Amino acid sequence: MSLRGFGLGAAFVALLPVTAMLPVTAWAHGPTRQKVVETVEINAPLEKVWAVVSNFQDMSWHPAFVKTEGTGGNDVNATRILTTKDGGKINEKLDKWDAEKKMLQYEITEVDVKVVPVTGYESWITLKGEGDKTTMEWKGKFYRGYVNNDPPPELNDDAAVAAITGVYKSGLEALKKKLEGG
Amino acid sequence: MLLRTALALGIALIATPALADPEPAPAASEALVTNQVSDSLSFVDLATFKSVAEIKIGGKPAGIALSPDGFRAYLTSPDGKTVTVVDTKARAVLRRIAVEGGPLGIAAHPSNGLIYVADWYSKRLTAIDPERGETRGQIDVGSSPSGIAVTPDGALILTADRDSNQVSIVDAATFKSVAAIPVGTRPFGITLDPSGIRAFTANVGSDDVTVIDLNQRNVVGRVQAGHHPYAIAFANGHGFVTNQSGGTVTVFNAATLAVEKTIEVGDTPEGIAADPTGNFVYVACWFANTLERIDAATLAVTGQAAVGDGPRAFGSFLSGASLSSANDPKALPAATPAAGRSEP
Numbered sequence: 308m309s310l311r312g313f314g315l316g317a318a319f320v321a322l323l324p325v326t327a328m329l330p331v332t333a334w335a336h337g338p339t340r341q342k343v344v345e346t347v348e349i350n351a352p353l354e355k356v357w358a359v360v361s362n363f364q365d366m367s368w369h370p371a372f373v374k375t376e377g378t379g380g381n382d383v384n385a386t387r388i389l390t391t392k393d394g395g396k397i398n399e400k401l402d403k404w405d406a407e408k409k410m411l412q413y414e415i416t417e418v419d420v421k422v423v424p425v426t427g428y429e430s431w432i433t434l435k436g437e438g439d440k441t442t443m444e445w446k447g448k449f450y451r452g453y454v455n456n457d458p459p460p461e462l463n464d465d466a467a468v469a470a471i472t473g474v475y476k477s478g479l480e481a482l483k484k485k486l487e488g489g
Numbered sequence: 490m491l492l493r494t495a496l497a498l499g500i501a502l503i504a505t506p507a508l509a510d511p512e513p514a515p516a517a518s519e520a521l522v523t524n525q526v527s528d529s530l531s532f533v534d535l536a537t538f539k540s541v542a543e544i545k546i547g548g549k550p551a552g553i554a555l556s557p558d559g560f561r562a563y564l565t566s567p568d569g570k571t572v573t574v575v576d577t578k579a580r581a582v583l584r585r586i587a588v589e590g591g592p593l594g595i596a597a598h599p600s601n602g603l604i605y606v607a608d609w610y611s612k613r614l615t616a617i618d619p620e621r622g623e624t625r626g627q628i629d630v631g632s633s634p635s636g637i638a639v640t641p642d643g644a645l646i647l648t649a650d651r652d653s654n655q656v657s658i659v660d661a662a663t664f665k666s667v668a669a670i671p672v673g674t675r676p677f678g679i680t681l682d683p684s685g686i687r688a689f690t691a692n693v694g695s696d697d698v699t700v701i702d703l704n705q706r707n708v709v710g711r712v713q714a715g716h717h718p719y720a721i722a723f724a725n726g727h728g729f730v731t732n733q734s735g736g737t738v739t740v741f742n743a744a745t746l747a748v749e750k751t752i753e754v755g756d757t758p759e760g761i762a763a764d765p766t767g768n769f770v771y772v773a774c775w776f777a778n779t780l781e782r783i784d785a786a787t788l789a790v791t792g793q794a795a796v797g798d799g800p801r802a803f804g805s806f807l808s809g810a811s812l813s814s815a816n817d818p819k820a821l822p823a824a825t826p827a828a829g830r831s832e833p
Contacts, residue, residue: 338567339549
């Protein structure tokens with residue numbers, strides 16, 4: 308089971324055609340970048356939410372990931388490896404971490420498109436507080452998993468958007484539940 | 490075609506006295522912004538700085554070039570495998586030209602009537618007559634050619650070959666690649682400075698800008714940019730580099746190459762173009778869905794206009810900007826049927 312399990316039910320064939328799996332340069336990508344923006348309102352104060360999501364070395368608030376291992380804490384260029392329930396690995400790097408603006412920006416440096424069907428993924432988490440409520444915005448930009456022309460359906464633009472939308476929605480839902488529950 | 494010729498001649502005749510005593514170039518009147526996510530083209534009036542029209546394009550448009558007379562816009566749609574020709578005055582699609590592969594980078598020649606289209610998926614550079622919708626030639630440059638620039642005299646076509654880390658120099662008359670110059674890692678946008686002698690590439694991989702002297706045909710400088718630079722424009726003695734991942738524009742001195750300032754703009758700034766007056770620079774911000782105006786004197790953002798979803802505007806996107814080139818008699822053949830004589 309991959310991260311697509313957290314998606315919107317977009318059918319994904321686990322065994323991709325061999326051609327789709329050929330190694331490609333880390334820089335190659337499709338021509339059309341995709342974007343996903345999801346938000347959630349959490350009944351918890353800003354600092355409490357920030358304390359959880361700002362820790363780049365602990366993604367345990369998201370049910371898709373069973374382990375976070377990394378180095379560099381919350382410093383720029385810190386790295387982490389997320390492990391999914393079925394053992395998929397996602398390598399990420401922190402690009403910005405701003406406690407004042409309550410924002411962090413990171414990117415995937417290495418992932419198999421079987422784990423997440425995207426390439427060139429970058430993401431931002433931004434919090435805005437109002438009283439004892441906090442709005443969290445999670446947004447990402449990325450290209451589809453298939454870097455060449457005429458992608459198979461499981462690695463096309465729609466599949467990439469569906470997978471990331473699923474990750475964001477399930478993560479925000481779980482975070483809200485966790486913070487409002489305790 | 491006759492109307493276009495007459496218009497071009499008329500402009501040239503009216504402007505003739507200016508040849509002896511050049512007047513400042515007129516300001517651009519409109520920005521034409523390709524919105525890749527919403528599949529459309531936004532027309533932004535630059536006087537009021539508001540979007541005044543948005544038309545459907547299809548095929549996920551990204552690249553854009555304007556004809557030398559400004560009456561046509563040529564848009565690449567990599568997903569649709571088409572070049573769309575737009576009548577900029579009527580704000581209407583005139584025709585769609587089928588091309589192979591993934592058309593992305595595009596540029597118009599200043600005088601021979603042709604446009605050049607780069608194929609993101611291969612090494613292909615295609616010359617097209619956009620009025621007839623015909624391919625006039627096809628050559629290989631480096632891998633994944635991205636940005637294209639044409640020298641003001643029309644002699645050379647330059648391609649930033651992203652996956653070969655080089656710039657190809659193509660002789661426009663023979664349509665043959667004559668040199669390749671190694672640059673930084675993953676060059677994407679390529680822009681000539683106003684002199685037309687130096688070419689600058691934005692290198693997505695090495696987070697810098699490479700400076701090429703076209704007379705020497707070698708690298709003469711480097712500018713440190715922000716994270717994942719995309720494209721470059723020149724105004725008021727400055728170079729402006731969009732940094733996609735940084736949400737910033739790096740400003741450097743065009744003569745000394747010293748970095749002068751980093752300007753915060755909307756998320757994921759991409760296409761950038763300078764007004765011919767040199768007073769303003771316009772930046773399309775892909776994630777913010779804005780076109781932003783930078784004052785080239787104060788280096789501050791002075792305006793934001795909402796556009797469609799996912800603006801890229803990769804190329805030359807200011808209409809009215811190139812109308813000034815009608816002052817140049819060499820530019821006249823662009824609007825005449827005789828343009829076909831200089832086909833490759």
